[in-house]
Amino acid sequence: MTTPGLGLPMAVPAEGLPARVRVHEVGARDGLQNEKEVVPTEVKAEFVRRLAAAGLTTVEATSFVHPKWVPQLADAEELFPLVRDLRSPSGQAVHLPVLVPNERGLDRALALGATRVAVFASATESFAKANLNRTVDEALAMFEPVVARARAAGVHVRGYLSMCFGDPWEGPVPVDRVVRVCRALLDMGCDELSLGDTIGVATPGHVGALLTALAGEGVPVSALGVHFHDTYGQALANTLAALRHGVTTVDASAGGLGGCPYAKSATGNLATEDLVWMLTGLGIDTGIDLGLLTATSGWMAGHLGRPSPSRTVRALSHKE
Structure with a gap:
């Protein structure tokens, strides 16, 4: 116990909890892709730099989806070279995954030297x-x-799997259906x-x-991360449950930015x-x-013209 x-x-x-957790920061991609106004490229680059300076070693940088579908990230070719060689305060290279929807997106990412991609x-x-x-099966075949x-090409691949617990059109999602798609992504x-x-x-x-079922199908917990939204205030409770099952990678977004443009009920x-406060x-x-992370989210909130929804950002900001 420390004071x-x-x-x-x-x-x-x-x-029963891990000694260390890797935070997979998604704010610069998953967060900013939902903004109504396009954030300038240099502001995005500075956001990524500040996140790295705060000690985040994995910062999802951008998406190589066609600009027609995600115009907020249409500057991927301009942005990525600005942050490609970032290092953490300890000198460690910062991982900068990028989202690629198809082979064309992969071509664009590889041409810029990306070493981590996600489908x-x-x-x-x-x-x-x-x-x-x-x-679902056609998408898997595309990937x-x-x-x-x-x-x-020696590139690390992350597989995002959405709607693992509930779907706005279909309701609760059966665990065995999620396990099947997880197994398919790992097998490919x-x-x-x-x-x-x-x-x-x-x-x-x-x-x-879900985590118990995945373990039963031979999916190693070391290959799993969790990505929770806080629509009903359950994200931290769900994270703690995942940690108790051995998960050590947790996705989160600086300042609570983001949602999902194709699921209108998906909030931030x-x-x-909030995650780092609990883990600490x-x-x-x-x-x-x-402190540096909170300052970074406050800085970005200023650029976006609204206060951060993060309870921790608000609480610490009020102490200043």
Whole structure:
């Protein structure tokens, strides 16, 4: 047990939790892609730089989706070279994954020297149709050559799986359906999976049931990350449930930015600051400077013209 520093909670470790968690920061991509106004390229680049300076070692930089579909990230070719060679305060290279929807997107990413890419699949037919205009199996078939080519080029591949717990059109999603698509993504060569609660309806028991089922099908917990939305205020509770099952990678968005443009009931992502506050209180190492992170989210909120929805950002800002 340690006493808190300025703006930090008391650290009281709990049994059965990992000693360290890797935060996969998605604010610069998943967060900014939902903004109504396009954020200038240099502001995006500075956002990524500040996140890296705060100690985040994985910062999802942008998306190589066609600009017609995500105009907010149409500057991917201009942005990526501005941040490509970032290092953390300790001198470690910062991982900068980029989203690639197809082989054309992969070509664009590889041409700029990307070493980490992500594909975006769905556990449900309705969302696969809305997001990719394909069935689940057609989308998986589209991703196979993307993953194969990326792996052949020595590039790390993450597989996002949306609607793992509930779908706005179909309701609750059966666990076995999610397991099937997870298994397919791993079998085609994805290095890791991110389990998405796209509309924020998961609860801790549901999270535990899915992770138990995945383990039963031979999916290693080391290959799993979790991506929770806070629509019903469950994101931190769900994260804690995942940690108790051995998950050590958690997606979060600085300042709680983001949602999903193809699922209108999807509200913001879990705020990175709220996550780091909880992990710090549990004595779990993240390597993140909460003060610098909070300042970064406050800076971005100023550029966006509205206060951050993160409770921790607001609380710490009021202490200043």
